[in-house]
Amino acid sequence: MFFKKQNKQEIDMLRIPKHIGVIMDGNGRWAKKRGLPRSAGHSAGADALKKIITEANNLGVKYITVYAFSTENWKRPKEEVDYLMNLLLDYLRNAEKTLSGENVVIRAIGSRKELSQEICDQIVKTEEFTKNNTGIVMNIALNYGAREEITNAVREICKDVKNGKTDIDSITDKTVENHLYTKGQPEVDLLIRTSGEQRLSNFMLWQVSYAEMWFTNKLWPDFRPKHLRQAIYDFQNRGRRFGGI
Numbered sequence: 001m002f003f004k005k006q007n008k009q010e011i012d013m014l015r016i017p018k019h020i021g022v023i024m025d026g027n028g029r030w031a032k033k034r035g036l037p038r039s040a041g042h043s044a045g046a047d048a049l050k051k052i053i054t055e056a057n058n059l060g061v062k063y064i065t066v067y068a069f070s071t072e073n074w075k076r077p078k079e080e081v082d083y084l085m086n087l088l089l090d091y092l093r094n095a096e097k098t099l100s101g102e103n104v105v106i107r108a109i110g111s112r113k114e115l116s117q118e119i120c121d122q123i124v125k126t127e128e129f130t131k132n133n134t135g136i137v138m139n140i141a142l143n144y145g146a147r148e149e150i151t152n153a154v155r156e157i158c159k160d161v162k163n164g165k166t167d168i169d170s171i172t173d174k175t176v177e178n179h180l181y182t183k184g185q186p187e188v189d190l191l192i193r194t195s196g197e198q199r200l201s202n203f204m205l206w207q208v209s210y211a212e213m214w215f216t217n218k219l220w221p222d223f224r225p226k227h228l229r230q231a232i233y234d235f236q237n238r239g240r241r242f243g244g245i
């Protein structure tokens with residue numbers, strides 16, 4: 001893919017997308033191309049992610065949601081699942097060091113039910129540890145699936161109706177939003193997917209309703225800050241109408 005040279009000056013700093021979603025795809029292929037185990041691709045992916053978070057934070061992006069493990073990823077070989085879980089655990093544990101005091105707020109979104117106690121405890125610690133930071137909010141989508149998220153919201157709203165807390169006729173899209181993992185956060189403006197695949201794979205189906213989609217053939221471990229800047233530049237040069245004219 002052809003990338004025009006972009007630098008921070010060419011990006012309009014007043015129109016930075018508030019919320020970016022990232023489907024970090026291609027770790028396995030990256031490793032295969034090098035004759036390495038898939039786990040090496042995931043490690044390289046975690047390294048690539050650090051640089052992207054730093055860049056997004058510096059550019060003034062307020063929220064970034066990264067798809068780290070989907071509700072469907074349990075179908076992978078146990079060895080790979082275990083590797084990914086350990087990588088995530090390490091990432092959460094070293095959050096302070098990894099993101100070198102960069103003021104990042106870390107949150108995990110997704111169902112905690114199937115996660116190990118160790119990961120759940122670490123999530124609570126990391127969220128607590130970073131909650132007063134004032135920089136970018138990084139949502140790590142971990143055991144996340146948008147259908148599960150929306151189904152859960154429906155269930156919670158039904159409970160509220162049953163308990164008389166909510167009147168059926170007062171339910172709006174805001175009611176639904178308030179029951180999503182991203183409650184209180186702006187919707188996704190820009191969705192990036194790497195590795196040449198062009199699908200949503202059950203990622204933030206509600207929140208990406210009006211997102212601009214940006215695809216690249218780059219495999220995730222090769223994704224660099226200059227590619228993020230290119231995506232933002234392209235985003236700023238598209239006409240968003242939100243259904244209007």
Ligand code: FPP
Nearest residue numbers: 024025026027028029042045046068088091
């Ligand atoms: C998809 O590539 C990627 C994943 C399922 C995992 C994403 C995880 C990381 C980038 C690393 C850890 C993240 C954090 C937050 C520390 P794939 O394995 O499906 O690649 P393939 O399509 O080439 O096989």
